[in-house]
Amino acid sequence: MDFFETLAARIDAVDSVVSVGLDPDPSRLPDHVADADLPRWAFNRRIIDATHEHAACYKPNAAFYEDPDGWRALRETAAYAEGKGVPVLLDAKRGDIGNTARRYAEALDWVDGITVNPYLGRDSLQPFLDRADKGVFALCRTSNPGGADLQDLELASGEPLYERVAALADVWNANGNVGLVVGATAPEELETVREIVPEIPFLVPGVGAQGGDAEAAVEHGLASRPDLPVDVGLVNSSRRIIFAGEESSRPDDEATYFGAAGDAAKRLKKRLNRHR
Numbered sequence: 001m002d003f004f005e006t007l008a009a010r011i012d013a014v015d016s017v018v019s020v021g022l023d024p025d026p027s028r029l030p031d032h033v034a035d036a037d038l039p040r041w042a043f044n045r046r047i048i049d050a051t052h053e054h055a056a057c058y059k060p061n062a063a064f065y066e067d068p069d070g071w072r073a074l075r076e077t078a079a080y081a082e083g084k085g086v087p088v089l090l091d092a093k094r095g096d097i098g099n100t101a102r103r104y105a106e107a108l109d110w111v112d113g114i115t116v117n118p119y120l121g122r123d124s125l126q127p128f129l130d131r132a133d134k135g136v137f138a139l140c141r142t143s144n145p146g147g148a149d150l151q152d153l154e155l156a157s158g159e160p161l162y163e164r165v166a167a168l169a170d171v172w173n174a175n176g177n178v179g180l181v182v183g184a185t186a187p188e189e190l191e192t193v194r195e196i197v198p199e200i201p202f203l204v205p206g207v208g209a210q211g212g213d214a215e216a217a218v219e220h221g222l223a224s225r226p227d228l229p230v231d232v233g234l235v236n237s238s239r240r241i242i243f244a245g246e247e248s249s250r251p252d253d254e255a256t257y258f259g260a261a262g263d264a265a266k267r268l269k270k271r272l273n274r275h276r
């Protein structure tokens with residue numbers, strides 16, 4: 001099965017397009033995992049146990065694992081998620097010259113998909129695109145306040161840069177494994193990009209802690225592909241799910257703390273499903 005077939009099967013099985021972002025900021029980890037050998041892995045394992053029934057995928061962001069223990073924690077986390085039958089999308093936003101990109105693409109040996117930065121152009125993405133069974137999500141219109149600084153710039157043709165990226169994604173999609181990252185904080189751009197590429201699934205971050213538009217995320221983020229049984233796309237929330245326990249009635253109680261993450265994932269699933 002290729003990535004989007006796997007993802008469609010998962011979305012269908014759990015009736016969810018929720019991507020749970022595994023961004024275990026060490027400064028926010030609860031005491032329950034403080035004494036573990038790898039606290040981030042101990043934390044993620046409990047989060048996965050609490051949320052997997054509602055997760056279409058897990059999206060660990062590499063920034064939270066960029067040290068020796070971090071990479072061990074990430075590998076354990078990815079293997080555990082796979083064991084639960086949940087695809088893993090490594091949010092690494094890679095993009096470099098071809099020789100280097102080939103090395104970066106080796107991460108795809110142990111995850112199902114990756115995010116890439118398309119700014120260096122086609123040859124920088126080719127080693128990822130060539131992995132036909134792996135998902136490759138290219139940044140198109142990001143959710144951060146500065147996303148407009150470069151991505152909205154008008155080209156000589158009159159189209160903004162993010163629209164050109166969307167059009168290029170179609171060209172890069174010979175293996176049917178390309179997705180686009182479009183933030184929920186830019187609902188109008190989401191709609192525009194969907195018009196340009198009707199069949200490309202989006203990863204839509206920015207709902208939850210960044211206050212993005214969940215309705216627009218679902219309405220425009222999911223793509224109908226004739227070969228897939230359900231509309232496919234992902235709406236990601238990280239902090240609002242994994243740290244929901246901080247706001248629970250008893251954060252010091254482990255079951256209550258992690259139960260809150262499960263509840264948050266379930267709530268987001270239901271909210272998104274109202275618009276699917």
Ligand SMILES: O=C(O)c1cc(=O)[nH]c(=O)n1[C@@H]1O[C@H](COP(=O)(O)O)[C@@H](O)[C@H]1O
Nearest residue numbers: 061115142143183205208209210237238239
């Ligand atoms: O590629 C991403 O996932 C991404 C793109 C983008 O435009 N905005 C964005 O927030 N993200 C990532 O999505 C996650 C959002 O986290 P929360 O704001 O806690 O839900 C982080 O891992 C971000 O790095």
